[in-house]
Amino acid sequence: MTGSRLKVALIGASGLLGRAVANELADVAGWQVVRTARSRVGPQIVKLDIRDDAAISGFIAREAPDAIVVAAAERRPDVCENDPALARALNVDALRSIARAARERGAWVLSISTDYVFDGTKPPYFPDDPPSPLNAYGRSKLEGERALIDSGAKACVLRLPLLYGPVLDWNESAVTSLTPAIVESAKSGAAPATMDAWATRYPTFTPDVAVVIRQMIERHARGETIGGITQWSGDEPMTKFDIAERIARVLKVDARLVAQRTPTDSTPRPRDCHLDSSVLEALGIGRRTPFDTAIAQVLANYPRARTRETQ
Template sequence: MKILITGASGLLGRSVFKQLSNNPTFSVIGTAFSRAGENLIRLDLSDSSAVKASLNDIRPEVVIHCAAERWPDRCADNPDTAWQLNVSSTELLSKHCSEINAQLVYISTDYVFDGTAPPYAPDDTPNPVNFYGRSKLAGEEAVLKNGNHWVLRLPWLFGPVSYLEESGITALLETLREQKPVTLDHWAIRFPTSVEEVAEVLEQCLLKTQRGIQFEGIYQWSGDTACTRFELAHIIAKVCELSAEHISADSKPDFSVPRPYNCQLDKSRLTNLGIKGTEPLPQQLARNLKSFIQN
């Protein structure tokens, strides 16, 4: 199976590219834009002609669309840029994929929900509370109306990073190491999810596709640990043997851009197919933070 991954230089895309490339069943090609390098093709997803030419040249059977503007604050500050990547480029990509009979897997978010009535099933009615969620929902709608494609919704992501601030989760290690008094959100319930686990989930899905199982519509995946940012900092502190005494809790929502309260995703549509994760959260965190602890 030939697979094309967009955003293969990003937090999620790197792990997906690595996981699938290590499986001899797959032939994997990655694209990137600003961080294209030796192993990745440079591709501007806003350039319809370039996207069409690349797809016609590569002829992938599956395209995993990891490229996105995933920071809610940046989306709010630069809505036109975010809409271009999360919606307009996604719609073009889905249409071009349909033209060559490639199936697009669109990576979406739990932020399509307002967080008032968890857990959310894939067919529950979305109601995003911020621009990021609205842009990703519009991306979902564009994908699903333009061919035999499917959506994978994910929550708060972390994993192997080149610098701690690449994920809001790993960035908490720096907050702990600085030992300066700080207040962290203790209101919004989040579900930290490993990009390495997501890559394994996608691999399992693609292997099932090869065995004739059809994927269509919306699927969801999530880590199993519910925690606030304040609680997660304490989990990381325990894993890394650091003090968290300088951290205090803010139990009221205090965000520059609105966040939903609890967008827990029901992942039973995938688990009922036998799709599963492999590690508990502390083990995932320890593996990804170990090198930063030693430095």
């Protein structure tokens, strides 16, 4: 492997983050990127169900990648709470299978994790702070982290917070999913839209995360592989109520918003899981687009994206 000749397997290329990473890596001269997805396949995307251990082993043996980026997971906390077996299959068992096949190949694995491995009571959180997840999603992602790190493969975990970016479906992100209710609230006779004003989030733009991932892969290509736990986060704290106000401003709608100042989710969620990004920053890795700039780009085509349930 050299920096100019590198093969990357991007597992989960059709999702919100996967698409951004695919776009970013496509522009790197000399890199070959093999993209996979479970259902949203196409001419340039290989069908792969990460719950199928034999399929994973066959794919990695056949493609022989130098690096593997795992962007596939079950990310919906309510789904994980109601179907822990599915959460485990996608967030733990699949990662263990990928790690085993990668170890045999000698490939480096970069897997995406979450700020929800923390309970949100003592931010900011550093990579070596003790995790304490509050819900099944956080527990499954933490178990997946440990399965990867303990596998013996060359591996790195990248924890991320709330993501948003260019969408095919407004429900792909908990940021853009607010938009239909915000717009509806501005209509004559419509009820106000209630927005959470209890939990502080750090929305992070997927094209920025894609730059971070590219820079991490570049270090691997130079023989400066990053291992263990790493983190990246946007640096603008805001509640969903704050986000909604900004979205309304971008769309120039007179939204009627009500702040909900107590938690109402049936699945427990942490209040503030701000991730410290200083380890990657010290390596010269990172990019942050201001939220107002990024969300204006994302909403430029509203309402043409779909509003169906995310698959």
